[in-house]
Amino acid sequence: MPDQSDKKNTPSLELLATLYTLNQLESAAHDLPQIAFAGRSNVGKSSLINALARRKTLAKVSSEPGKTRSVNLFKVHPDGFCLTDLPGYGYARRGQEERKAWAALIQRYLEHTPSLRALALLIDCRIPTQESDRIMAEFARARSLPVIGVLTKADKCRLQERAAQAKTWERLLGDKPVVVSSVTRMGLDELWVRLREAGRTAETPLNAEISTGAPEHA
Ligand SMILES: Nc1nc2c(ncn2[C@@H]2O[C@H](COP(=O)(O)OP(=O)(O)OP(=O)(O)O)[C@@H](O)[C@H]2O)c(=O)[nH]1
Ligand SMILES: [Mg+2]
Numbered sequence: 106m107p108d109q110s111d112k113k114n115t116p117s118l119e120l121l122a123t124l125y126t127l128n129q130l131e132s133a134a135h136d137l138p139q140i141a142f143a144g145r146s147n148v149g150k151s152s153l154i155n156a157l158a159r160r161k162t163l164a165k166v167s168s169e170p171g172k173t174r175s176v177n178l179f180k181v182h183p184d185g186f187c188l189t190d191l192p193g194y195g196y197a198r199r200g201q202e203e204r205k206a207w208a209a210l211i212q213r214y215l216e217h218t219p220s221l222r223a224l225a226l227l228i229d230c231r232i233p234t235q236e237s238d239r240i241m242a243e244f245a246r247a248r249s250l251p252v253i254g255v256l257t258k259a260d261k262c263r264l265q266e267r268a269a270q271a272k273t274w275e276r277l278l279g280d281k282p283v284v285v286s287s288v289t290r291m292g293l294d295e296l297w298v299r300l301r302e303a304g305r306t307a308e309t310p311l312n313a314e315i316s317t318g319a320p321e322h323a
Contacts, residue, residue, distance in 0.1 A: 144227030146193030254282030
């Protein structure tokens with residue numbers, strides 16, 4: 106049972122918008138900085154958002170892949186940036202038309218959200234690297250979008266397996282992934298630190314000049 110001080114230090118999340126269509130995406134025009142949670146269907150994106158918020162039903166979760174069908178923006182308090190829960194990619198059993206519509210929604214979101222500051226790329230620690238994950242990592246690299254690698258479902262994975270996956274992803278992303286479990290809460294504090302750092306960079310360009318320590322002119 107987490108103690109009260111832990112709860113006080115954990116930011117809270119508020120559902121800000123649920124967007125189903127390209128039109129809604131365009132008209133929403135949210136200019137708050139955003140960190141998108143991307144990953145294959147069933148990797149645990151929505152569960153991780155719930156675990157980060159210490160809430161059970163904030164984001165919709167299902168054991169059946171393809172649960173999240175919309176782009177969902179959760180505002181982080183008190184920081185002011187958003188975590189964006191995306192539909193998962195790579196779910197073969199959906200109809201082709203539906204998969205195309207989702208892919209278009211995800212792509213449009215990623216390509217046309219100027220306030221997107223980073224991508225949290227979620228990878229199931231039990232599943233070998235998939236082409237779709239590599240494509241997503243390459244997409245971010247090509248746009249100089251920072252990627253926070255997140256290995257999910259650590260509770261289901263042996264230590265050795267996790268370490269091997271972490272190495273592979275460190276090579277691909279150039280940075281160590283955070284290993285998490287939404288069940289045991291492993292790695293969540295570390296992930297919050299990484300997310301808050303990435304969310305904060307949104308504010309640095311303006312302030313950076315001011316906080317360099319350069320002497321002021323009278
Ligand atoms: N054991 C374990 N199960 C998890 C964990 N995270 C998620 N799950 C389970 O994995 C399944 C899928 O979780 P979701 O959070 O809905 O996955 P998602 O990535 O949002 O899936 P889509 O919305 O379909 O893209 C659910 O049955 C969750 O309970 C975890 O850390 N450990
Ligand atoms: Mg989901």
